[in-house]
Amino acid sequence: MIIDLRSDTVTKPTPGMMQAIMHAEVGDDVYKEDPSVNALEHKMATLFGKEAALFFPTGSMTNQTAIKLHTQPGEQLICDKWAHVYNYEGGGVSFNSGVSCKLVDGHRGMITAQQIEENINPPDFYHSPLTTLVCLENTTNKGGGACYDLKEIKKIRTVCTKNNLGLHLDGARIFNALVAKGESPKQYGALFDTISICLSKGLGTPLGSVLVGNANIMKNAIRVRKVLGGGMRQVGYMAAAGLYALENHIERLADDHKRAKEIGDVLKRQAYVKEVEPVETNIVIFYLQPEENENKFIQKLATKNIRISSMGQGKLRIVTHLDYTSEMHERFLEVLKIT
Ligand SMILES: *Cc1c(COP(=O)(O)O)cnc(C)c1O
Numbered sequence: 001m002i003i004d005l006r007s008d009t010v011t012k013p014t015p016g017m018m019q020a021i022m023h024a025e026v027g028d029d030v031y032k033e034d035p036s037v038n039a040l041e042h043k044m045a046t047l048f049g050k051e052a053a054l055f056f057p058t059g060s061m062t063n064q065t066a067i068k069l070h071t072q073p074g075e076q077l078i079c080d081k082w083a084h085v086y087n088y089e090g091g092g093v094s095f096n097s098g099v100s101c102k103l104v105d106g107h108r109g110m111i112t113a114q115q116i117e118e119n120i121n122p123p124d125f126y127h128s129p130l131t132t133l134v135c136l137e138n139t140t141n142k143g144g145g146a147c148y149d150l151k152e153i154k155k156i157r158t159v160c161t162k163n164n165l166g167l168h169l170d171g172a173r174i175f176n177a178l179v180a181k182g183e184s185p186k187q188y189g190a191l192f193d194t195i196s197i198c199l200s201k202g203l204g205t206p207l208g209s210v211l212v213g214n215a216n217i218m219k220n221a222i223r224v225r226k227v228l229g230g231g232m233r234q235v236g237y238m239a240a241a242g243l244y245a246l247e248n249h250i251e252r253l254a255d256d257h258k259r260a261k262e263i264g265d266v267l268k269r270q271a272y273v274k275e276v277e278p279v280e281t282n283i284v285i286f287y288l289q290p291e292e293n294e295n296k297f298i299q300k301l302a303t304k305n306i307r308i309s310s311m312g313q314g315k316l317r318i319v320t321h322l323d324y325t326s327e328m329h330e331r332f333l334e335v336l337k338i339t
Pocket residue numbers: 057058059060061063084085137139140141170172173198200201209
């Protein structure tokens with residue numbers, strides 16, 4: 001038994017999802033003739049109360065497309081210093097859009113309306129880049145699965161509207177946030193211009209992300225996706241997996257959250273652990289005591305067929321998911337207590 005807690009992307013399709021994939025009706029999506037893709041896009045747009053949606057192979061491509069849709073070369077976006085769009089998309093912000101990032105020193109990957117306001121370059125001061133976009137992340141990845149307070153997002157919306165800035169959400173794990181906070185997709189749809197949603201994280205599909213937004217901003221999305229090489233053919237097999245996940249894999253995210261919390265609670269009581277960050281969703285970030293060696297710790301777990309990952313700066317990360325069973329959970333908690 002291998003217990004892989006490096007990421008919620010390591011899951012494989014469940015038998016039910018496999019059935020949905022095998023029975024999918026497909027067509028050539030580049031001609032927009034794939035009924036499963038069309039159904040998924042329609043469903044996601046409706047769910048978030050937006051006019052349009054487009055299916056992509058990866059979350060990075062959805063974020064990069066959104067950034068391209070909101071900006072012109074030379075402009076600047078505002079995001080947290082830990083943002084995925086800045087740290088983990090291969091420098092795509094500058095490569096694809098010719099845009100720079102103003103990094104904000106947020107709390108657990110989250111930034112405030114006030115911080116955003118302070119970081120907007122005055123639009124008539126032509127020496128500095130024109131600020132045109134704000135990117136938020138919810139839940140935050142490097143911030144340990146932390147969730148925004150909706151009240152803060154409302155304030156951020158007001159700042160963006162007042163200053164003529166686009167507002168994009170990297171919602172790779174938005175359903176984790178919705179389940180944890182008891183909020184609805186429409187509440188988020190009403191606040192953001194564009195939202196990128198991953199199907200391949202907690203929802204457990206082999207691939208796929210969806211970008212939602214209103215028709216005016218989304219009309220060029222298909223062109224940008226083409227430029228980035230993201231036009232796919234009979235990809236309805238994967239859209240069918242996405243539709244299945246929306247029906248079957250959302251409510252169960254609460255189980256992932258519960259197990260992550262239990263892991264956090266056990267870790268807190270171990271002498272070798274210095275600190276555990278608050279666990280809000282399916283990510284646990286913790287730090288070892290200074291005398292412990294991080295690599296050795298990971299290696300020691302690996303010899304017991306348990307995989308976790310390091311995020312640098314002493315951060316160790318555990319992510320619970322669909323393929324992490326109760327049997328694995330019991331075993332893992334035991335190992336943590338005797339390690
Ligand atoms: C995983 C992830 C993405 C998308 O990553 P891909 O691997 O390109 O699908 C985007 N944002 C966050 C916060 C993520 O965790």
